Amino acid sequence: MTDMSRTIGSVTSWLADLGLEAYAERFEQADIDLEVLEHLSDQDLTDLGVTSLGHRRKILARIADLRDAPAAVVPPAPVEDQSERLYLTVVFCDLVGSTQLAHSLGEERFTDLLGEFYRAVDGAVDRYGGHVAQYHGDGVLIYFGYPQALEDAALRGVMAACESCRRVGAIAVPGARPMQVRVGVASGPVVIGDRHLSQHARGGRAYGAVVNLAARLQAEAQPGGVVVSDTTAALIKHHFELNFLGLRQLKGIDEPAPVYAVEARRTPDLGMALLARPDRVPFVNRRAELARLSACWNAVAMGAFNLITVAGEHGIGKSRLVGEFLDRLRREDRPVRHVNCPQQGRDTPYGAFRLLLDHDPDLPAAATLRAELEAVPRATQAERRQRRARVIGLLADHFGRTRTGPKVLWIDDLQWADPSTIDVLLTLASRRPSGLMLIVSARNALPDPRLMHVDGSVPISLGLMSPEHTNSIVREVLGDVKGAEALVAPLVARAEGIPVFAEELALEMRARLAGPEDVAADSLPDMSVPSSLQQSLQARIRRLVRARPLLRLVASIGREAPLPLLRDLWPGPGSIEEALDELIAAGLAELHLARDSQHDNRLILRHQLLQDCAYDIILTRDRERIHTAIAEALDRRRAAGQAVEPTLLADQLERAGRLRPAAELWAEAGRAAAAQSADAEAVALFRRALALLPRIGTSEGDWSDQFEADTLLALFPALIGAKGYRAAGEDVLGRINALIERTGGSQRVFSTMFFRWIDICVQGDIDAGHEFAVGLADIARSDPTGLHALVLDRMLGSSHMFRGEFDDARQYLDRFLATYDPALHAEPLRPFGATDNHATVLCCIAAIEAFTGTPENTRAATAAALASARASEMTHTLCHTLTFGAAFPAAIRRDWGAFRGHASELKQLAQSRQLAFWLVYARMLTGIGDIAAGRVDEGQAEFAYGSRVLGEQGFEFLQPTFRVIHAMAEETARRDGPSGDLAALERAIRSGERWMLPECLRLKERWGRS
Secondary structure: OHHHHHOOOOHHHHHHHOOOOOHHHHHHHHOHHHHOOOOOOHHHHHHHHOOOOOHHHHHHHHHHHHOOOOOOOOOOOOOHHHHHEEEEEEEEEEOOHHHHHHHHHOHHHHHHHHHHHHHHHHHHHHOOOEEEEEOOOOOOEEOOOOOOOOOOOOHHHHHHHHHHHHHHOOOOOOOOOOOOOEEEEEEEEEEEEOOOOOOOOOOOOOHHHHHHHHHHHHHHHHOOOEEEEEHHHHHHOOEEEEEEEEOOOOOOOOOEEEEEEEHHHHHOOOOHHHHOOOOOOOOHHHHHHHHHHHHHHHHHOOOOOOOOOOOOEOOOHHHHHHHHHHHHHHHOOOOOEEEEOOOOOOOOOOOOHHHHHHHHOOOOEOOOOHHHOOOOOOOOOOHHHHHHHHHHHHHHHHHHHHHOOOOEEEOOOHHHHOHHHHHHHHHHHOOOOOOEEEEEEEOOOOOHHHHHOOOOOOEEEOOOHHHHHHHHHHHHHHHOOOOOOHHHHHHHHHHHOOOHHHHHHHHHHHHHHHOOOOHHHOOOOOOOOOOOHHHHHHHHOOOOOOOOOHHHHHHHHHHHHHEHHHHHHHOOOOHHHHHHHHHHHOOOEEOOOOOOOOOOOOEEEOOOOHHHHHHHHEHHHHHHHHHHHHHHHHHHHHHOOOOHHHHHHHHHHHHOHHHHHHHHHHHHHHHHHHHOOOHHHHHHHHHHHHHHHHOOOOOOOHHHHHHHHHHHHHHHHHHHHHHOOOOOHHHHHHHHHHHHHHHOOOOHHHHHHHHHHHHHHHHHOHHHHHHHHOOOOHHHHHOOOOOHHHHHHHHHHHHHHOOOHHHHHHHHHHHHHHOOHHHHHOOOOOOOOOOOOOHHHHHHHHHHHHHHHOOOHHHHHHHHHHHHHHHHHHHHHHHHHHHHHHHHEEEOOOOOHHHHHHHHHHHHOOOOOOHHHHHHHHHHHHHHHHOOOOHHHHHHHHHHHHHHHHOOOOOOOOHHHHHHHHHHHHHHHHHOOOOHHHHHHHHOOOHHHHHEEEHHHHHHHHHHOO
């Protein structure tokens, strides 16, 4: 290398320094490298297309300056000071019998032999894209997947290991047996470039158990053999024959490790291995695309030429689609040529065609072309261009020949193609050779748009798979493994329509379910990213040049992030626009523009798995720093009056380790959700807040107890709204009581007493509930706000009503209504109960009117209760009112038409909001309505279902009442009257819900049987 080339780095960067990077592609296409650059003339620059005289003079002047400048030693570019957790394949290659060789050969000859050993291993490693990290005397440590990102690191690592064994075995040792190596290969997470270790070792080193495991594994190999870990075995088992050697106790590793010996390779080289991935699930859907390919082939068989371009994102099934089509042709003995553009091939001219020539059936012609490609002429620039055009033409002629009949040439992974390969394809397409079907496929979009504009080209763009087809993939992989059924829906959702994601996720879960331990599906951990997907996704992430800091930010925020927030946080280097462009161009994210000025533009990652993988790469200590910065930025936006989702800020605070403010925000979000009748969401948010308390511990003093008590009191009604009146349970009430004893506070105490009253009534013990409420009178009267007295009026009014003491009930209920002022009391009363207290009192009035008033008064009271419930905008309150304040009074009045209308509205509301508890009530009420209308059999089934479910939940409240209403409906529809045991029903009514006693006695007197 010349002094000049050592000084300037690369032609592209040199041109960029001059502000002339627009010419970089022309220089690259003309094969102008660092050695050629210093010999360029003015005419050469003109021939290259540098038509501007000023630009030519600028380039020539800089070349002259560089020729005259003294040689400068440019230090290597610093490793980015950003440690990461990566999924690598680590290879450790150890020379067998090195000590004996050193003694027998002497130090000089042994040193020479070590050099040959290193060169042999280096050659194998270079061929498969690995990186020699360290030479350990007679051992070599190798990484696959770092520093170069590789989507198939494990496969390449094992192929390089086998190749190393072969190359080292070919080294001749005078007077001794051929050299041999043992090789260990392991795959897994490592930490790369830990800045905390920079004072002890060079940057770019890998640290972690996987490195040690690879070194220990090699000792288990036979001389000349390769052994791999279970993680590597899982990634390569479809490409190699493996022999399980059992569990081995490796030095320095506590648990016995599963070890596999590599016996034989199933495919001859890397290119073929990448194509030889077995189809583990049947081909799914894509019928329209297959039909288009078949139609194109029919035209080609008749003598036409067709160029088919297949594009789609990573894992969408491009190769599977084309492979499925070509398999049909292969079964008909049609000639098919297929090659993947090598991932490292962008700097190797004609890379794809070089691979095709390696396995060309026309050996003489292939050898001639090989010689042309390898020739390095020493000629003028014009002669170089002429030679390039001739080579492109020769390759197009060779691969376009169809003398023996129609054929297919498929170039896959075109995103990795070098410019020369693209030029050959364009030339081939422009010549349109008869009988050739040329297929090119690439991720996201073709690298050169000219291929899309070839006359008659057929574009195929693959979109996401439907949930139905994704479901079939997951089910095929999981099979009949115990516990698999519960995982199908979550796996389908996580795959997001990407077939490869669905397959790999299902394979990972199948391996867990079918493991040696009997693990229940519902106890499995979160669905982590499978190692096979970690390899490919991390490789895509690490190929980013400018956008990796941006991706780290987005992944730390979530699946999507507001663009203004990202601008606030952007750490550089460079502009965020460059990073955005790269991230979007790579197909990893999309920019969603806001609908209006009230919303932010948002950057959205294409897949949840991508976000998970990008986040996994970040070290834990760096995550805390990033989350702290995000939380502070969100705080600033909030302080400036900008809208910030409390859950987003709470999540960032929690991840940043600021647990108290995070818990307070989760609880705040829970109260906001409860205020919107989103009870299920409120429950989840309150539980998220409570889950942080053990981590906070006692460091916050009394705050923890007070916060827990207040949050549990808010959780209680949300649980009732989401799952029914028995959902809270004794454990929640017991914990509340224990906290109240320590924290006190009249508001908390009375809230707790109120929920205890609800719990007693829900168990069906009306009289005990009434006595409990009476005992709260002194506490209620001592409240200076009068709020507790209002709540007590509601409680006593309800319990008197259930006991059939309607006059007493009206006294308390009317006093509540006379005192209640929505402006003063609506908000303060929210913590008391799962329903709006004003609407609930009106429900009681409607029920009493049904027993004691006129039909007109009953309808008016029902309308008032429904109006109040709708005004509250609380879904649980409306469900409660439709049941107890509308349907129940209608039934007492035998207004079965109105009854069915209220039941129908309840059913629609419960279904639309997915409220399981109220859906049970809706089915029970629907059954009663059907019975009254004469549809007895259908109605009995629905009523029986509802009664059974409520009974199984331990919910006895008002069940005797609804059994009486059920008997009334039967009386309306059946000549022989109710079917139930009226004597038993009377006993149940007398035990508490005596408001229905007169009706029960009437039924018993009329039908008088058991």
